[in-house]
Amino acid sequence: MKLSQIFDNAPDWEFTGLTCDSRKVAPGFVFAALLGTVSDGRDFIQAAIDNGAIAVLTDERDGEWEIPAIKVAEPRLAFAKAAAAFYHKQPEVMVAVTGTNGKSSTVDFLRQIWTELGHVSASVGTLGAVGPSGAVELGHTTPDPVAVQSTLAILANEGVTHCAMEASSHGLAQYRMHGVQLAAGGFLNLSQDHLDYHKDFEDYFAAKMKLFSELLPEGAPAIINADSDMKDKALAIATAANLKPFTVGWRGDHLWIDEISPRNTGQKLQLQWETPEGDKETIVNLPLIGEFQALNALAAAGIALSLGADPMAVFAAMEKLKGVKGRLELVAETQNGAGIFVDFAHTPDGLDTLLRAARPHAAGRVICVFGCGGDRDAGKRPIMGEIAAKYADEVIVTDDNPRSEDPASIRAAIMAGAPNATEIDGREAAIKEGISRLKKGDVLMIAGKGHETGQIIKGETFPFSDHEAALTALAEIEGGAEK
Numbered sequence: 001m002k003l004s005q006i007f008d009n010a011p012d013w014e015f016t017g018l019t020c021d022s023r024k025v026a027p028g029f030v031f032a033a034l035l036g037t038v039s040d041g042r043d044f045i046q047a048a049i050d051n052g053a054i055a056v057l058t059d060e061r062d063g064e065w066e067i068p069a070i071k072v073a074e075p076r077l078a079f080a081k082a083a084a085a086f087y088h089k090q091p092e093v094m095v096a097v098t099g100t101n102g103k104s105s106t107v108d109f110l111r112q113i114w115t116e117l118g119h120v121s122a123s124v125g126t127l128g129a130v131g132p133s134g135a136v137e138l139g140h141t142t143p144d145p146v147a148v149q150s151t152l153a154i155l156a157n158e159g160v161t162h163c164a165m166e167a168s169s170h171g172l173a174q175y176r177m178h179g180v181q182l183a184a185g186g187f188l189n190l191s192q193d194h195l196d197y198h199k200d201f202e203d204y205f206a207a208k209m210k211l212f213s214e215l216l217p218e219g220a221p222a223i224i225n226a227d228s229d230m231k232d233k234a235l236a237i238a239t240a241a242n243l244k245p246f247t248v249g250w251r252g253d254h255l256w257i258d259e260i261s262p263r264n265t266g267q268k269l270q271l272q273w274e275t276p277e278g279d280k281e282t283i284v285n286l287p288l289i290g291e292f293q294a295l296n297a298l299a300a301a302g303i304a305l306s307l308g309a310d311p312m313a314v315f316a317a318m319e320k321l322k323g324v325k326g327r328l329e330l331v332a333e334t335q336n337g338a339g340i341f342v343d344f345a346h347t348p349d350g351l352d353t354l355l356r357a358a359r360p361h362a363a364g365r366v367i368c369v370f371g372c373g374g375d376r377d378a379g380k381r382p383i384m385g386e387i388a389a390k391y392a393d394e395v396i397v398t399d400d401n402p403r404s405e406d407p408a409s410i411r412a413a414i415m416a417g418a419p420n421a422t423e424i425d426g427r428e429a430a431i432k433e434g435i436s437r438l439k440k441g442d443v444l445m446i447a448g449k450g451h452e453t454g455q456i457i458k459g460e461t462f463p464f465s466d467h468e469a470a471l472t473a474l475a476e477i478e479g480g481a482e483k
Ligand SMILES: CC(=O)N[C@H]1[C@@H](OP(=O)(O)OP(=O)(O)OC[C@H]2O[C@@H](n3ccc(=O)[nH]c3=O)[C@H](O)[C@@H]2O)O[C@H](CO)[C@@H](O)[C@@H]1O[C@H](C)C(=O)N[C@@H](C)C(=O)N[C@H](CCC(=O)O)C(=O)O
Pocket: 020, 021, 022, 023, 034, 035, 036, 037, 038, 039, 040, 041, 042, 044, 126, 139, 140, 141, 142, 143, 144, 168, 169, 170, 171, 197
């Protein structure tokens, strides 16, 4: 491909690839020198040249280098469009889902529903790119434009026609997926997270709403969770962008819940949906517990319906849904019948939702083990402490991914909101303590790391899985217990 095919006023030269990381430049590449939060990509232009870059894409500040510079007002946007043009192949039906909580679950459910409808399908996000040939880790929820576009091209080449992607607020703010041709977009909810990166709540919401205002083409369905506090604002933005709103949830206008009856291992949903011949109703026996899981499944179903899928086939597919790794996942039961669950709640609203979902499943106590990530929104810590203290009967505060921070000071910030909690240094020990406290009828919620397979401490990732840690601790405790 030639530079001139993608960029105005660029030389007629062939290029072999593109990247925003000088360390990944190979001969013949275009290097996008982007101004970041930690450093300025321009400081790495010489390194990119040494690695064989033939042109640099950058912003309009002064500067000259020995290779041609393509200067644009918004280089991240130009980079995303260039990546899309370079890889030029995406699954035919692309959908993006944004929101603070529930994105991974919703895109996973949508992939499962589409697969059941007979489409070759994939989901892309925190759990990696999950397609017909398995899962590939991506490192980010919404990775950089080259990873997005190269992944979509691989999936399309594997025959994937339907793909659901997570749109993180970082991803939207940084234009990581602006080259994706979307058929529909979904907004789930907005609550506190990432205020270390976004300057305030408005800025965080505005980043999420770029999905509606900048990414979706006119006339595309905008699926909105009608139970979100931000529903009216999201609806106004969708309408202003000439999208086709499709609201779902308890208060949805297009697909809604009349009643949920919890069952031991699932829940019975009484649903209605709008059709040109009038409203219709059905019953779905969802094989998943927790109201939030029903709402995520409903959002996934709503997206499929908004794109014209047959409603009865979609509802039948909901009855076959499998749980998503690390989301309200039952890992084991103790000999006395107490349930040990692993979940990815890592925001105040996520923890609140999780612990309230746990209550109907606990004849006895709800015990919660959790911590908070380092180098992330520190404001969440005492709030999550308060929530745990309010909704769990016993709270054990421990470490999540401390990253560059001192684990003890993260725990102290959480303890400020949960003064009666037990503080345990080391997640493994905390999980073991949680399990050892379980009596008949209790449930243990190990929250915050879900599917994660590593713990990030001072820049190094050590193998760690809540699932494995729980099974090991249970074997140690019960192995030593009198039968
Ligand atoms: C805050 C944030 O989003 N940072 C991401 C962003 O970095 P940045 O633009 O600020 O980059 P920087 O480190 O200041 O460097 C500036 C530029 O110089 C380049 N560089 C840097 C060093 C070098 O030797 N050579 C070089 O070319 C960098 O590639 C970058 O383009 O772009 C980088 C390249 O794509 C990402 O690796 C980096 O992710 C960091 C590691 C990160 O932790 N991001 C998290 C917070 C994130 O993005 N999370 C979201 C949301 C998760 C969710 O809630 O679901 C996600 O989508 O995963």
